[in-house]
Amino acid sequence: MDHDSYDAMLAAVQAFHDKHDFKNTGGEELTYRIALMVEELGEIAECITKGKPREELAEEVADLFILLIGTGIAADFDLKQAFWEKMETLMQRKSKMIDGRIRVSEFRGQDS
Incomplete structure (x- = not known):
C-alpha cells in the first residue's frame, strides 16, 4: 500500500487499534x-516553547495525528x-487581521 495515502495511514491506525483491542479495552472511549x-497538545506546546528540535515536534504532531485518525475509527x-x-x-470564509x-x-x- 502507498505510504503517502490516507487509506494506508487509516489501515495502519486500525491495525494498531486491533492489535491492542482498543474497542474492548477502553482505548476507543471518546472522553479518554x-x-x-x-x-499531546501539551507536548507540542512544550516542544515549541522550549525550542526543542524539529524532530521532536514532528513526533508529537504525528502522535496527535494518529490520535485524530483513531478518533475517526472510534467514533465511526x-x-x-x-x-x-x-x-x-x-x-469560502473571509480572513481578518486580529492583533x-x-x-x-x-x-x-x-462586521467582516
Missing part, C-alpha cells in the same frame, strides 16, 4: 481520547470525508 489529545466517521467537507467550507495575526473564521455577529 480527548485526554490523550490534550496530553470518515475523517477523510470530514476533512474535505471542512476544507470546502474554510475556503497582528491572520484569522479565518465565520466572524458571527461581527
